[in-house]
Amino acid sequence: MEGNGLPSLGRVKLTDLAPSEGVPSESFKSSVTTLSHSLAQYSAAIIQFPVYDGALLRSGLDSARLYFHQRAACPSAELMQNNDSLEWCRTSGYYTDAQGWQETYDYRPGLTQVEPGNEMEIPPAGLPDIYAVFGKASRIILDAISFSLNLRSSPFTEILDNVPLRSREISSSVLSVCCYGRPSFHGEHHHKFAQEDSQLAMYTSDHEHQIDKSLITLVKSDKAGLLIKDFHGRWILVDGDLGPQDAVVYPGLALYQATAGYVNPALLRTEVNNIQGSMYGRCSLSFKLMPKSMTSLNCSEMRAAGHGVDVQFQLPVPVDDFMQRSPSTDQLFNRPNFQNFSLSTSQEGSIKLRRRKNNSSTKPLPPSKRLRLEAQRVLKERVQDIADKKGIKLRFCNLKDCESHIHRLDSPCASTRMEIGWPPGVPFVHPHDLPNKAKIGFLEAYEPGWSASHDIELSLTEPGQVGQQSTN
Structure with a gap:
């Protein structure tokens, strides 16, 4: 060199x-x-x-x-x-x-x-x-x-x-x-x-x-x-x-x-x-x-430390999905100029990477899409983990057919729903295909502390606002 x-x-x-x-x-x-x-x-x-x-x-x-x-x-x-x-x-x-x-x-x-x-x-x-x-x-x-x-x-x-x-x-x-x-x-x-x-x-x-x-x-x-x-x-x-x-x-x-x-x-x-x-x-x-x-990449630790988090990083990303993507590096960051990053040295001498405020307005994801992504994450983390521990292979039903299954004790999915604690009244289908109301029931059953009002409001704060709050 x-x-x-x-x-x-x-x-x-x-x-x-x-x-x-x-x-x-x-x-x-x-x-x-x-x-x-x-x-x-x-x-x-x-x-x-x-x-x-x-x-x-x-x-x-x-x-x-x-x-x-x-x-x-x-x-x-x-x-x-x-x-x-x-x-x-x-x-x-x-x-x-x-x-x-x-x-x-x-x-x-x-x-x-x-x-x-x-x-x-x-x-x-x-x-x-x-x-x-x-x-x-x-x-x-x-x-x-x-x-x-x-x-x-x-x-x-x-x-x-x-x-x-x-x-x-x-x-x-x-x-x-x-x-x-x-x-x-x-x-x-x-x-x-x-x-x-x-x-x-x-x-x-x-x-x-x-x-x-x-x-x-x-x-x-x-x-x-x-x-x-x-x-x-x-x-x-x-x-x-x-x-x-x-x-x-x-x-x-x-x-x-x-x-x-x-x-x-x-x-x-x-x-x-x-x-x-x-x-x-x-x-x-x-x-x-x-x-x-069977985990997710999220930026909760960065927010807790007072760092600004852009919209693209605010929702957790299942590791399996992340590993199967083929993202374009040009969309991740702009080399060689690195316009989104700057270096600052603290009084103790440690180097920290800090993101400059992005002046362009960033549009948050709509609630329905955030709900869908959250339901998919919980399926990956919680439900699949339960199924793996019990040795159950998840075979989801068709939404239209399963609307009648949930009212029958002898339905094809009854035993599976009971063993993994599937919420009552929610069809046994992939959370991506559930109606929004059923998604909420699914999340409340498998994500302790989750509710419809807990819509990740803090994580949807603009990066500039987060940085300003930490400065104050």
């Missing part, structure tokens, strides 16, 4: 970011300031792990190189899985992207990958230990970001996996072992051809950039090649000067949503010009701290 004439990324020790009881130490405040400033300027920072963790990460990269090197060139079609066709929280095992010359092995605690032929996949070595190291570090970093935003301690605990996982739980967070441009993947002839073709010098999913939907991502690579777009719209090589104990951290789209846009997700791409002549390609360990599938 220094060769590009650009300032260096913030570099902090993980041990300095670890919270402790009482008044924050000077090293903690200084590290949080460095981390926050680096994320604001470059959407990335460098984390220095303790010596013993650094040794584990290096051995993990050695194991990754050997794992991919021993695999067959150009695997058979039955082994070339595409994780886009699977649930985002159920990927596990070996995947390939032949067009992008990328191979990935996903490790997800609670889920064991079985290859065709009922043979167990033998993973790279040390993944459980590396997962634990990255998982603990990512939570420490997330809490440090929360501190810089004046949020309470561990504000995102409710949307994260249990530590440790409960019985039969599957981790939402995932550790991915990746390999780019392995010469033996397509054979030596194809590899040389790709190196000569300038159009294949960069390969990402859209040949421009990609964006993680994680809260935060930690990456440790054996060769430089990760580029992230900075505050000014320039592509910065962020892993060009990593030490043996260093890893790169950058925010994802879920954190952008949970902080009402105060923390921007990183736009990234991978360069592979520097792997020519390498027999192993470029290997990396990537840990994505993900929210749980």
Whole structure:
């Protein structure tokens, strides 16, 4: 990065970011300031792990190189899985992207990958230990970001996996072992051809950039090649000067949503010009701290801290729906100018990201649409959770038919309604299809404290008004 004439990324020790009881130490405040400033300027920072963790990460990269090197060139079609066709929280095992010359092995605690032929996949070595190291570090970093935003301690605990996982739980967070441009993947002839073709010098999913939907991502690579777009719209090589104990951290789209846009997700791409002549390609360990599938991303913690929350962030977003969307990054924020954001330094020196007031009038969602979205969220969170615990598969009725079902004891849905506590008099159909009056009954049954008057009035206050109230 220094060769590009650009300032260096913030570099902090993980041990300095670890919270402790009482008044924050000077090293903690200084590290949080460095981390926050680096994320604001470059959407990335460098984390220095303790010596013993650094040794584990290096051995993990050695194991990754050997794992991919021993695999067959150009695997058979039955082994070339595409994780886009699977649930985002159920990927596990070996995947390939032949067009992008990328191979990935996903490790997800609670889920064991079985290859065709009922043979167990033998993973790279040390993944459980590396997962634990990255998982603990990512939570420490997330809490440090929360501190810089004046949020309470561990504000995102409710949307994260249990530590440790409960019985039969599957981790939402995932550790991915990746390999780019392995010469033996397509054979030596194809590899040389790709190196000569300038159009294949960069390969990402859209040949421009990609964006993680994680809260935060930690990456440790054996060769430089990760580029992230900075505050000014320039592509910065962020892993060009990593030490043996260093890893790169950058925010994802879920954190952008949970902080009402105060923390921007990183736009990234991978360069592979520097792997020519390498027999192993470029290997990396990537840990994505993900929210749980049966939760929602909401900005209640940001409002409680006095931050202004725009209309687009005021309604909770079910995590499953959020992960299945394909939002345009141009609609999320305007790079490279970042006209919606500014940096301000508090008296204690911590960097905070604050949204400038938007002068354009924002029209709140109509009550009927807010009611529908709230009912869908409760179905995802409350009703589905009850059904899962009881082992019930929800099969909703047709609205017209079920209007007669609710008055009969022998109706097809009577037992299901009784077991999950479906409100009396409300047809057993998807809340999206219920009349508004029935939606209200549905919400009152499953959302304690909810009423028709509780129409999220506070969250519909204009961002400027919220900021003014907190200032007063």
